[in-house]
Amino acid sequence: MLEKALHGSRRYWTLIGILSALSLVGVLAYLKQLSTGLVITGLSRDVPWGLYIAQFTFLVGVAASAVMVVLPYYLHNYKAFGRLTILGEFLAISAVTMCMLFIFVDMGQPTRVLNVILYPTPNSLMFWDMMVLQGYLILNILIAYVTFTSEEKGVHPPSWIKPIIILSIPWAISIHTVTAFLYSGLGARPFWLTAILAPRFLASAFASGPSLLIVFCLILRKYTKFDAGEEAIKKLSEIVTYAMAANIFFVLVELFTALYSDIPEHKHHFEYLFFGLHGHNALVPFMWTSQFLAVTALVLLLFPKIRNNFTYLFAICVGIIAAIWIEKGLGMVVTGFIPSPLGKVTEYSPTLREALITLGIYAGGFLIITVLYKIAVSVREELET
């Protein structure tokens, strides 16, 4: 089945070439970081986590969102998602791999990463994060492999895969909950010390993940013979609508608690995000853009005529991905550190090398998706002839 990735059109190979080149650029930039240290990033004593961990947080959500396809199909027999499940599982594999790469490049002593397994520490959420991410990766590889090879051969998948698929549903929820718990149990960071962080993470994940899946489906529809189906894509867009509504509601609910209570510790972070604090306002334009995109996207999604027009849907989904990427990938992590425990505002902006390493990892992840989707497309084309 893997050999299907070795035969492709000119367009396919061009894409592979570009993504490989970008990945190589990332690797070279990372080598510099390995030899010099994390000083090449924009991180600081007050802001120890930045772009890398923020991308990890965003991508865990994308990985978890595969459950939004698996649950209807396997648990509720929603047949329309039949061709979509493999795309969701492949997306999860790629997203989890990128997550692990982002954590790896963020570590000061990456050669010691196995210490987390050699000296297991159950009271640390980071230990659990590593365990659930590994588990989720193995689950998705196994499920994708077994179900897809069975489909290719035209047989039913073996019955033992069903409980494993059912297991992947709570597991998907758990990976993003554990990631949220990484942040929401810290008294040192009042911005994150909120019970709604985990629900917020899940809502934004279920909006951004399926949006990305829709974007991929529409691209595949345009350039290949793989058609996930109109009903499937429409149902996905309904899921995105509900998730986005929940997400915006959660943001408003958080704003209410912080602003109405007027408690400085809670208020200051939101002030920094939306209005600036002590003259520092680097994130303000990003946050307003994000909210504008989010609200506009939701309003447009409410109208079936717009939602069912796949040209508009494409643009709306890109907008949602951008909005949530800004919210999670830029706004959420760094703001936890501003102001610092001693009341100082130290702003953060990534350096060029940091951005190149990030780009390299994204390129690597998209490379995995390209190869895996190529296999899915080729097999599907074969099956349909």
Add this chain to the structure above:
Amino acid sequence: MYDKGKIMAGLAVFLVMLTLPFWYSAATGKAGVKPDPVLPKTEKKCVESRQYMRDAHMDLLNRWRDAVVREDRHIYVSQDGTRYEMSLNNTCMKCHVEKAQFCDKCHTYLGESPFCWDCHLDKKEVKGVM
């Protein structure tokens, strides 16, 4: 088999090249460069026997590290009953003095770069760094 002559000849050349270090030094009597760590002048007895140190000095250092840093234990009783303070800087380097003259000799020969020296120091190194 096809091309038996060429294959057998190729295999013979490969075996000769593979065993080069052994028969070359046996034939010419020259063993290439031999590591020559400078041994301490005054002290003839190390914490453990020479054979044990050759086999397992890293094991010993790891045990010392965990005992001192993690368990706040500082005394080591060697196989022959002598008590030592467990310390790379203050015990090992007290006799072996310069890492460049002792530790590095074998490590460089084998292409090993243990990361002890990223943090630990000997007196000579300190002067060099400054």
Add this chain to the structure above:
Amino acid sequence: MDESRRAFLKTAGCAILGAGLAAPIARAVAGAVSADATPGELTAGRWAIAVNVRKCLQREDCRACIDACHVAHNVPLIKDPLREIKWIWKEPFKDTFAAETHPYLEKGLAGKNVLVLCNHCDNPPCVRVCPTKATWKRPDGIVMMDQHRCIGCRYCIVGCPYGSRSFNWQDPRPFITTGIKPEYPTRMKGVVEKCTFCTERLVKGLPPVCVEVCNKVAGPGTMTFGDIRDPNSEVARVLKDRFSIRRKPELGTEPQIFYLV
């Protein structure tokens, strides 16, 4: 594959596995770590420090404890405030004790500098979040660091509510401009460091270097170090006699640095 070749490969595989496992068993025997206490070491149920803020403020420009600590422990002097490394330093009162600061506070106090360092909390959040136990709480109360095990994830920095911890963003050695002391290791890039209550001195029966130097320069009473669980220790007596506060007590971290205000 025919059966005889398979059998050969199986036997060869098992032989290699067996040879590999046998090697450690054949290792020479050696000595053992002694369970004895080191003669002369200082021990305690719970180490603590009481800082007399008023006395410290009598010498506003004094940096004796800071310099002594950083020199003794090869702490690099990194001028870039984004990457600086500090184990003990001074912060304005209004930032150290934000909850106790108000617009009608005693004149000038809000801006005056207070000594801050790792609080060696009784309930340390940094220990709770470390994924490798590279930082942990010793039986005597000290929150210790093992830089051999640290993977540089910086979760402990994220978890510390006091900003007490520093990360080595680069190799620190070029920045140790005051002269490296070979008796104490430097750190490598990619690990976290902080005050460890001078465990290397406690073992020799000496108090932390900040306390020793402060007592020499400012006389006794500005920094008092001791076993807070021993009712006869200096620090226990001083806390019984004077009003004291701690940083961010509402977080439940139970800091062991007490400030006599």
